[in-house]
Amino acid sequence: MTNINYKRRQFIQYAAASTLAATIPELSFARTQGSNMTPNPSFKADVEIALNAQTADVSILPGPLTHVFKYTGKLLKGPSSTLKELPGYLGPILNFERGQKVRIYFSNQLPEPCITHWHGMHVPQPMDGHPMYAIHRDEQYIYEFEVANPAGTNWYHSHTHELTAPQVYQGLAGLITVSDEIERKLGLPSGEFDVPLIIQDRSFSSNNQLRYILGMHQRMRGFHGDVILVNGQKDYSIPVKTRAYRLRILNGSNARIYKLGWSDGTPVTAIATDGGLLEKPQNLPYVMLAPAERIELWIDFSGREPGSDVTLQSLVFGDSSHMESGMRGGMRRGMGGGGMGMMGAAFGQDEAITIAKFQITEQIGDSPKLPETLVSMPRFTLQDVTHSDRIVPIAIGMRHMSFQLNGRTFDMYDYMETEKIPVNTIQRIKIFHDNLGMGGGMRRGGRGGGMGMMMSIPHPIHLHGQQFQILSRTQIHQDSGYETVKHGFINSGWKDTVLVMPGEEIEIIKPFNDFKGFFLYHCHNLEHEDMGMMRNFYVS
Ligand code: C2O
Numbered sequence: 006m007t008n009i010n011y012k013r014r015q016f017i018q019y020a021a022a023s024t025l026a027a028t029i030p031e032l033s034f035a036r037t038q039g040s041n042m043t044p045n046p047s048f049k050a051d052v053e054i055a056l057n058a059q060t061a062d063v064s065i066l067p068g069p070l071t072h073v074f075k076y077t078g079k080l081l082k083g084p085s086s087t088l089k090e091l092p093g094y095l096g097p098i099l100n101f102e103r104g105q106k107v108r109i110y111f112s113n114q115l116p117e118p119c120i121t122h123w124h125g126m127h128v129p130q131p132m133d134g135h136p137m138y139a140i141h142r143d144e145q146y147i148y149e150f151e152v153a154n155p156a157g158t159n160w161y162h163s164h165t166h167e168l169t170a171p172q173v174y175q176g177l178a179g180l181i182t183v184s185d186e187i188e189r190k191l192g193l194p195s196g197e198f199d200v201p202l203i204i205q206d207r208s209f210s211s212n213n214q215l216r217y218i219l220g221m222h223q224r225m226r227g228f229h230g231d232v233i234l235v236n237g238q239k240d241y242s243i244p245v246k247t248r249a250y251r252l253r254i255l256n257g258s259n260a261r262i263y264k265l266g267w268s269d270g271t272p273v274t275a276i277a278t279d280g281g282l283l284e285k286p287q288n289l290p291y292v293m294l295a296p297a298e299r300i301e302l303w304i305d306f307s308g309r310e311p312g313s314d315v316t317l318q319s320l321v322f323g324d325s326s327h328m329e330s331g332m333r334g335g336m337r338r339g340m341g342g343g344g345m346g347m348m349g350a351a352f353g354q355d356e357a358i359t360i361a362k363f364q365i366t367e368q369i370g371d372s373p374k375l376p377e378t379l380v381s382m383p384r385f386t387l388q389d390v391t392h393s394d395r396i397v398p399i400a401i402g403m404r405h406m407s408f409q410l411n412g413r414t415f416d417m418y419d420y421m422e423t424e425k426i427p428v429n430t431i432q433r434i435k436i437f438h439d440n441l442g443m444g445g446g447m448r449r450g451g452r453g454g455g456m457g458m459m460m461s462i463p464h465p466i467h468l469h470g471q472q473f474q475i476l477s478r479t480q481i482h483q484d485s486g487y488e489t490v491k492h493g494f495i496n497s498g499w500k501d502t503v504l505v506m507p508g509e510e511i512e513i514i515k516p517f518n519d520f521k522g523f524f525l526y527h528c529h530n531l532e533h534e535d536m537g538m539m540r541n542f543y544v545s
């Protein structure tokens with residue numbers, strides 16, 4: 006694609022955002038749809054992949070096959086390790102190398118529109134899978150981008166307007182790994198010792214079909230299933246040797262948040278967050294993992310007995326009845342609005358859940374050692390922010406039983422003055438709960454379902470484009486569940502998704518380099534996203 010084409014497209018998008026869209030409707034959507042139909046001959050791809058979204062019937066549970074949506078891939082050009090199939094309904098793992106030029110022929114074979122987003126990857130806007138680019142059945146969208154990210158774990162999933170939640174739920178997701186020279190020098194566990202764990206919760210009917218029922222309760226809280234799948238399989242269990250492993254964990258669930266810890270109390274050792282490796286490994290008692298977040302763990306099974314096992318669990322957390330009464334804030338009392346059937350557990354989990362079982366099967370003598378330092382990571386400070394007097398707001402709010410950002414819901418080409426970002430700048434962004442002008446007392450007291458619920462639901466906020474850093478987390482007002490999660494956050498790594506707890510205010514610093522156009526920010530609780538808890542930044 007030439008620059009001129011790119012500019013023209015930008016103009017069309019800009020025009021579409023103005024009144025032109027109303028008078029010449031085909032200018033707005035039709036033009037952007039179906040763009041990128043032909044490969045750009047001057048883009049010399051190192052890797053070419055044909056990726057289809059299609060329906061399939063796969064084996065997930067014993068018995069009848071499950072009807073799913075599935076990404077299938079075929080490597081057309083590049084190293085054979087680029088594509089790794091997983092059994093089940095998830096798409097192939099895409100293994101990229103930093104600096105590689107990648108072309109993906111995405112073809113939609115589904116009976117509904119679809120578009121794919123490369124979550125965490127720093128790519129130009131036409132390659133980012135904005136819903137404006139959705140294609141219909143039998144159409145093709147060609148992605149071309151250079152892998153600019155450092156080594157780390159990202160993922161891809163559908164990003165279709167108001168259909169992201171059901172499409173991802175039915176299977177449209179897959180993992181992306183990026184590797185680079187710096188990472189290779191560290192000698193981290195690789196090959197069979199580098200293990201992906203994609204965690205999702207699902208619900209099945211008695212004949213093994215995926216069930217996605219949304220009453221008001223599920224809509225507000227987001228879908229929670231009663232079966233945990235790891236890499237698309239139930240009761241996930243993996244044989245391991247007595248040595249160190251690297252676990253790449255993605256929370257690919259629509260809405261469920263996990264509190265990951267080892268069953269025997271071994272501390273969790275994190276080596277990477279969403280955007281790549283940490284400066285140095287970090288030990289925590291447990292780690293919180295919200296939808297779309299990734300964490301990479303180091304776990305050394307050395308010294309364990311063959312025949313024994315250890316499980317990765319999701320531990321009890323939240324503002325449930327397990328909390329001592331003294332710790333319950335006024336919020337729960339105030340949530341008397343009732344009738345929503347969700348008062349006891351606006352978020353959290355009442356009992357420990359097994360995520361994956363590691364069975365020690367073989368004793369071996371040798372294991373890599375955990376490096377003391379990983380990668381260098383310059384910390385952003387307020388001095389780095391381009392406009393020191395500007396704070397870009399992301400206000401989480403609710404009106405008419407629908408979540409909003411900055412007082413608005415998603416509109417394809419809409420952006421406000423506060424959502425205009427000059428390209429090649431570094432911005433300070435504040436994510437907070439908009440109390441709609443109600444005072445603290447009112448807030449605690451709640452008001453029917455709405456306010457109480459709004460204040461007590463955590464939101465994983467995701468920003469497209471480059472990875473950001475967390476500047477600060479502040480509990481503005483005490484939430485009853487916070488004590489149960491507060492040691493599980495890593496604030497030192499590159500992030501593209503951050504879990505904003507009830508009562509919490511988070512400041513981040515994010516670069517907006519290289520690419521102009523619309524870049525989304527939204528809640529990655531996919532039910533919230535589909536109800537419009539999403540907005541555009543217009544980078545220009
Ligand atoms: Cu994981 Cu806007 O996406």
Ligand code: CU
Nearest residue numbers: 464528530533
């Ligand atoms: Cu949300």
